[in-house]
Amino acid sequence: MAIMLVRAPSPGLSDAIRDINASQGLRCSSLLKKRASARRWMLCSLKYACLGIEPGEAGRRSAVYSSLAVNPAGEAVISSEQKVYDVVLKQAALLKRQLRTQTPPLLDVRPQDLEIPRNGLKEAYNRCGEICEEYAKTFYLGTLLMTEERRRAIWAIYVWCRRTDELVDGPNANYITPTALDRWEKRLEDLFAGRPYDMLDAALSDTISRFPIDIQPFRDMIEGMRSDLRKARYKNFDELYMYCYYVAGTVGLMSVPVMGIAPESKATTESVYNAALALGIANQLTNILRDVGEDARRGRIYLPQDELAQEGLSDEDIFNGVVTNRWRNFMKKQIKRARMFFEEAERGVTELSQASRWPVWASLLLYRQILDEIEANDYNNFTKRAYVGKGKKLLALPVAYGKSLLMPCSLRNSQT
Numbered sequence: 001m002a003i004m005l006v007r008a009p010s011p012g013l014s015d016a017i018r019d020i021n022a023s024q025g026l027r028c029s030s031l032l033k034k035r036a037s038a039r040r041w042m043l044c045s046l047k048y049a050c051l052g053i054e055p056g057e058a059g060r061r062s063a064v065y066s067s068l069a070v071n072p073a074g075e076a077v078i079s080s081e082q083k084v085y086d087v088v089l090k091q092a093a094l095l096k097r098q099l100r101t102q103t104p105p106l107l108d109v110r111p112q113d114l115e116i117p118r119n120g121l122k123e124a125y126n127r128c129g130e131i132c133e134e135y136a137k138t139f140y141l142g143t144l145l146m147t148e149e150r151r152r153a154i155w156a157i158y159v160w161c162r163r164t165d166e167l168v169d170g171p172n173a174n175y176i177t178p179t180a181l182d183r184w185e186k187r188l189e190d191l192f193a194g195r196p197y198d199m200l201d202a203a204l205s206d207t208i209s210r211f212p213i214d215i216q217p218f219r220d221m222i223e224g225m226r227s228d229l230r231k232a233r234y235k236n237f238d239e240l241y242m243y244c245y246y247v248a249g250t251v252g253l254m255s256v257p258v259m260g261i262a263p264e265s266k267a268t269t270e271s272v273y274n275a276a277l278a279l280g281i282a283n284q285l286t287n288i289l290r291d292v293g294e295d296a297r298r299g300r301i302y303l304p305q306d307e308l309a310q311e312g313l314s315d316e317d318i319f320n321g322v323v324t325n326r327w328r329n330f331m332k333k334q335i336k337r338a339r340m341f342f343e344e345a346e347r348g349v350t351e352l353s354q355a356s357r358w359p360v361w362a363s364l365l366l367y368r369q370i371l372d373e374i375e376a377n378d379y380n381n382f383t384k385r386a387y388v389g390k391g392k393k394l395l396a397l398p399v400a401y402g403k404s405l406l407m408p409c410s411l412r413n414s415q416t
């Protein structure tokens with residue numbers, strides 16, 4: 001994704017840029033854009049405000065109050081949130097177009113084109129289910145409540161994500177080069193064109209022929225893995241946000257077309273995608289906060305360097321791994337930010353189709369509890385892994401089920 005440089009920040013510029021993007025095929029009403037813009041504006045300022053960043057602080061002002069950030073040369077650059085929001089708009093527009101035409105124009109592949117024997121496909125999906133059960137038991141149980149077609153599709157997406165992550169985190173990670181990731185991307189293109197390489201790919205090929213899933217979030221996840229190979233530090237939250245989008249926000253965007261939006265929902269497609277993106281970001285921020293010690297032992301620090309410095313902390317402090325008051329203060333702010341993304345996600349879960357809500361609520365509640373556990377460990381995420389016990393996990397399931405019965409937020413709001 002290219003970074004667009006613009007000369008100087010001026011009022012309304014970010015909207016103008018969004019208008020340019022909208023005119024390139026992203027159609028949405030100006031009222032919707034204004035509302036979304038105002039809301040993101042507010043959220044963005046909240047995300048920084050909770051970290052104690054003063055509105056007037058030089059250099060950051062534009063990052064806080066608009067979607068522009070200023071680079072060291074004094075030029076305004078589009079922030080990561082803006083870039084990712086453009087992907088959200090594009091995904092939402094694709095989904096709407098697809099639902100209107102009731103044909104799958106996104107891909108040049110149909111189930112009947114796939115050269116896979118029918119029972120082979122069944123076997124492939126079953127294997128995806130087994131892998132999912134092995135790696136993510138609770139989530140797997142949640143998917144059992146979904147319709148069969150959706151459940152199988154989510155398993156296939158899960159397995160592709162897991163395999164992609166394994167490339168850079170698995171036993172062969174040391175041998176993975178950017179070229180290997182290029183080959184993985186070529187394979188992705190092939191499976192999107194109906195030419196799967198193996199049975200697990202075949203399950204995903206079949207899935208994308210059944211649901212209006214776009215290739216962009218998949219490509220972006222590979223891009224996240226590429227960035228993991230070359231980068232072990234993040235200057236600021238803007239850079240970290242982009243990483244979180246690549247490796248986790250993308251999962252939300254891949255999943256919405258399968259989960260489906262409730263037919264009775266009055267929410268905009270964009271807002272549901274935005275919530276899905278927020279859930280991915282929240283999960284990844286939580287992952288990062290849980291794994292600080294583990295990542296440091298691999299020489300990696302997925303924390304905003306400028307915010308560490310503001311708290312008087314350095315890489316050395318992370319490598320030494322001593323819990324100090326400075327560290328506690330830093331962690332409190334990071335946890336607060338992650339919780340804000342969870343809150344943003346909550347607004348969208350109720351808009352999903354009824355049968356998809358339970359697993360999403362369950363994963364949201366369970367993941368968010370990891371933050372509580374970090375607090376309970378007195379912020380020692382250097383040597384203690386925050387872990388949600390079986391009892392709490394089990395309790396989350398009926399709570400999630402209860403929440404999944406609530407009618408869409410958009411309707412509740414319009415009826416009050």
Ligand SMILES: CC(C)=CCC/C(C)=C/CC/C(C)=C/CC/C(C)=C/[C@@H]1[C@@H](COP(=O)(O)OP(=O)(O)O)[C@]1(C)CC/C=C(\C)CC/C=C(\C)CCC=C(C)C
Nearest residue numbers: 157158161162248251252255275276280283348349359363
């Ligand atoms: C409207 C609304 C809220 C809709 C819901 C949208 C939705 C289903 C969002 C899912 C968000 C989600 C589960 C994101 C995954 C985030 C995550 C943890 C990503 C991890 C990346 C790399 O991190 P790292 O290497 O630091 O972590 P590990 O130590 O390796 O764990 C990932 C590992 C990337 C790979 C992601 C997966 C394997 C998970 C894929 C999950 C799905 C496709 C299913 C999502 C569905 C549900 C019901 C949660």
Ligand SMILES: [Mn+2]
Nearest residue numbers: 165166168169
């Ligand atoms: Mn990983």
